[in-house]
Amino acid sequence: MRLTLPALLALLALLVLPAHLSAKGNTIRITITGGNLAVPIEITDPAVVARFHVWTGPGTSSNEPQGLIVDWSRGVARPPKDVPVYEILFLTTRTDHSTYRVSYLVDPSTDEGYVYLPGKGEAGYLDNVWLIYRGIEGHWFHAWNAWKELAHPLIAKARKK
Numbered sequence: 001m002r003l004t005l006p007a008l009l010a011l012l013a014l015l016v017l018p019a020h021l022s023a024k025g026n027t028i029r030i031t032i033t034g035g036n037l038a039v040p041i042e043i044t045d046p047a048v049v050a051r052f053h054v055w056t057g058p059g060t061s062s063n064e065p066q067g068l069i070v071d072w073s074r075g076v077a078r079p080p081k082d083v084p085v086y087e088i089l090f091l092t093t094r095t096d097h098s099t100y101r102v103s104y105l106v107d108p109s110t111d112e113g114y115v116y117l118p119g120k121g122e123a124g125y126l127d128n129v130w131l132i133y134r135g136i137e138g139h140w141f142h143a144w145n146a147w148k149e150l151a152h153p154l155i156a157k158a159r160k161k
Contacts, residue, residue: 024055025094035084038160054090054100059134069147070115076139079114080107097130113143
């Protein structure tokens with residue numbers, strides 16, 4: 001009976017913990033900076049940012065073919081060189097390491113978007129893998145069409161004249 005009481009108390013403690021302590025979190029703001037932008041772009045509409053959830057794609061239990069802002073199904077990509085590179089920050093509701101960071105560029109000849117997940121030793125890597133370790137960091141990927149449809153007009157409008 002002594003072993004049963006501690007187990008019962010541990011189970012009870014797990015049941016009363018607030019749900020947000022075990023939750024991954026939600027994306028609440030997306031910020032695009034750098035490149036040739038005159039001003040940063042802030043995306044805060046909850047319905048919009050919810051579509052670009054950090055905890056989707058490789059490294060997740062559901063392993064979606066499109067998620068975050070990446071079309072994971074297309075695999076590793078080779079982006080063009082000598083084009084402006086933007087930094088995209090995904091602020092989440094997490095209280096520890098709350099921001100996920102990627103680099104982004106647009107091929108001006110094809111309007112194709114490319115996403116880079118920082119690799120080991122690069123800025124953003126430690127915070128990113130604290131949130132989710134995908135096992136494919138350090139590579140460029142094709143952007144998801146849903147992201148391109150949202151971001152490309154915003155980037156075009158915010159470019160330096």
